[in-house]
Amino acid sequence: MTDGVFKDQQQQNCVPLALFADGVNPNKNQTVQKSIWPLIITWITLPQEMRYILGPMMLAGIVPGYGRKEPKSLDPYINVLVDELLSNIECNLYDAYTDAPVNVKIALLQYLCDIPAFSKLLHCSGQAAIRACFFCKDTGVHSSSVNKVLHISNREFLPTDSLFRKDKTLFAKKTEEETGLKGMHPLHRLPYFDRAHQMQPDGMHTLADVISNILDLITGKSDGPKVRQCEKDYNRFKETWLKRPSSSSAICERPSKQAKKSSAETAVPEPTPKAPPLPAAPWLLTKQGVKLADNRAKSVKYPKGFDYTPADHFTRAWTLRTMHGKQQFVTKNIAAWCIRGLLAKPQEETLFNLFEVIKRLTQPSYSTEQLQGLIEDTSTAVVLLERDFPLTLQNITTHLLHHIPEGYEDYGPLYDRWLYPLERANSWVTRQILQHGHEESTVMQTYRIYDWSSHNILSGEILNCSRQTSLCRMAEKVNSIHHQDISTSSTKRFMLQSDDLSILRDNYNSIYNQSYELFDIDPVVTYLKFSHRQDAELKRQIFFSTTEHQTTASRSHDYCVSVLHRTNLRFGTINKIFLHNHQDKAIMWVKLEMFPIPEQSGLFLVTDDRKIDTHIFSFDKISNPVVFALEDNKIWFLNV
Incomplete structure (x- = not known):
């Protein structure tokens, strides 16, 4: 300016x-x-x-x-x-x-x-080029095994004192990494009209492609002999290499075209030999694991407005139809819940760490103090992905994860650039x-x-x-x-029970710092089927409904919320939404049917799928509807 x-x-x-x-x-x-x-x-x-x-x-x-x-x-x-x-x-x-x-x-x-549009619009290299990155001097390595360019310079983005730089065994480059942080070139800081200054990685396609590539790999769709041969070329994951064919098997020469033509009528077609099964790998889900992950994905209950829909996403990847749906699958902790306990421990921890970084990358806002930590954590997550997963994931889209948070200080979060x-x-x-x-x-x-x-x-x-x-x-x-506000749908007026009136009296005593008697509280209220609330951070209307309305209204589940009750975080389903008049002021309240106090299980909170009591809370005290799932008579809360 x-x-x-x-x-x-x-x-x-x-x-x-x-x-x-x-x-x-x-x-x-x-x-x-x-x-x-x-x-x-x-x-x-x-x-x-x-x-x-x-x-x-x-x-x-x-x-x-x-x-x-x-x-x-x-x-x-x-x-x-x-x-x-x-x-x-x-x-x-x-x-x-x-x-x-x-x-x-x-x-x-x-x-x-x-990336293809950058290439055509600004005459840059394509995504398959050795020098495909527009934001740094990274040079890829072509792998003949998987016939693609691998970007295995991830450790160069870490601070110079990082312990990962000294590792000479688990990474593709069996050397200690000594070069400093690459980052963006100096022209990035110039405020003038300049091509290098006006390009930022496309976060939407980058994150969606990274998620798709990971899901295809762990389910075995993109795994194969070429992937294992690439790991053998770099002397990694020896237990996953293909076994050599036995020495007794004869090596036949390819027949000439003339011999093929002369024996076409008399030759008996031989059955095509089956490819040897791939050895087990720590990054692969077993067939039973894929089935269990599919069942978990189908049991997820989601609020209104989600692009994500429950389906067997691990068997049929196309059911994650939109890029926004893929983002929600990861950032709402659904993917982590589905694959928990199904991979080897290092691979699971690395994936969960990457999913958490993607969740942080897609936040609507940041403080300046958060940015440097986010940049370092993003580079560390990509480094761990290189260490614990096959190098076939190290393509240009994975490499671009390093550069996404580098532009936040100048261009704002991805929320403004989706x-x-x-x-x-x-x-x-x-x-x-x-x-x-x-x-x-x-x-x-x-x-x-x-x-x-x-x-x-x-x-x-x-x-x-x-x-x-x-x-x-x-x-x-x-x-x-x-x-006129048409965001609520009212029904008839009802009388509150004495227990509910007692809770309202206690709340009003706290709000107005007065001592009301039970007869001071009007027992007549107006029940609502559903309501909306503006979310200042997400900048959109959030939908809430009662369980009675949801059973016949839609496929979404907008009735499960969390609230801080006394000293514990509690969860409940919305039984009633009602307006109550007190001192000529209408206040909205919700009556929740409460689950037992949840326990921590890894990244998630879990409790028994049963209701133990009810309680009334102010509408502005409850959270947005949460994503939850049911398994073995337990209810799991995913995006708390």
Whole structure:
């Protein structure tokens, strides 16, 4: 702001932009392959909940595909965008708030892309290159066994006094690592308009790919002779190497084409020999382990709004349909609960440590003091993954984990840079295609109408929207329009029991610091089936419902919450939600059916699946609905 392209311009008159580009198939039929590239521009300094709504997001254009292939180059279309940005880098616009012209500066300062898009947009190396990392000088090593580039320089990111640097046995490089922390190159700290400064790793695809690769490996989908041969090349995990064939087995020469043709009619087809079974490995789940993990995954109960759905995710990986669902599978401790006790102890501890780091990487906010510890813990987690798991996991996406937290101080947490809403905008683009062969023109015609409608809604020209979309809700917030709260559904009025009245009296005595009698408490209340509460950190509405309403309403389970009761953390299900009037003030309360006091079991809290008592708590004292699971008459609380 002070030394860069804006040169002390007033912040309200600066328009810093980010560019998102990604290929998408416009055809619903996946056998008809084609790729178009929408170019979407976002305004960086808008609030996160507004920035990623299509409307404030601008669809600048669509790069058409080259027949059934991707476009050969984006440059001709990017040149048009650059020319317009250069002509408007400093311009005079009318400010409706001050009713006067103002000088505005516009600059494209950030790129939101995955690795293939970085490669095409900024002419960088592809993800399979030896020098594939855009953020450091890491050089990969090509492995002929697995036919891929391995990135095994993880220990160079650790502090120089780390004990892992001295290990000469368990890592791929059988030497002591002496070089210092690599990190980002010095150009990263310059505030000027610079390519190296405006690229950050795509956290969404990186974390989703790391999770998928790990699940494929531990279930055996990506394990095989090539993986074991790669470990043998680096003299690791000797017990997992394939055994050599016996010396008595004859080695047959390959017959010539002429011999094959002459014996085609007379030859008896020999049965294809079965490949020898792979030796057991500490990172593999057994068949019984996969089945148990699937059963655990199917027993998980989740709140409303989750992309994750219970299914046999370890047998059918495609049931984790979305990248957001994969993130929730790990960050809500579901994956750790499913595989607990099924891997060797070092591998389990390493995976749980990595899952915890991913959970921390996806927090909505951080304090400055947390960042350095997060950077070191992330590098340590990747180092342990190299030590305890096959090197086939050490691809460019795993390497990018080192660089994700390095950009938090300058660019903020991943919460403000997720590509989820941008991917949903791509999905919107594909749904607007009305005529195949002219995909781009039909989408842009529809978008012109949508953009005009968005302007009318956000500017307040249209006050009442028939549908409560995210765009309409944001317009109400921007224009300070307050509607009647319809977030609760009320039923009839009821009389509270004497035990409940006694609890309310005690609460009111504590709140108002007075001594009320039982007859001072109105016994008549209004019961609610469900309610919402705004979460300040997540910046969205959280849904709560009673168990009675949930049994017939939906598949989600929004009735199990935690609360601090006396000195213990307790869990319970919401039996009643009600409004109670006291001293002309309506306060919302919940009546919970309480489970026994839980015990710690590893990362989780567990208790018997039975109710022992009920209690009333203020609505603002209970937690958001928790993810829980049932197993052997026990209830496990996963994301406490």
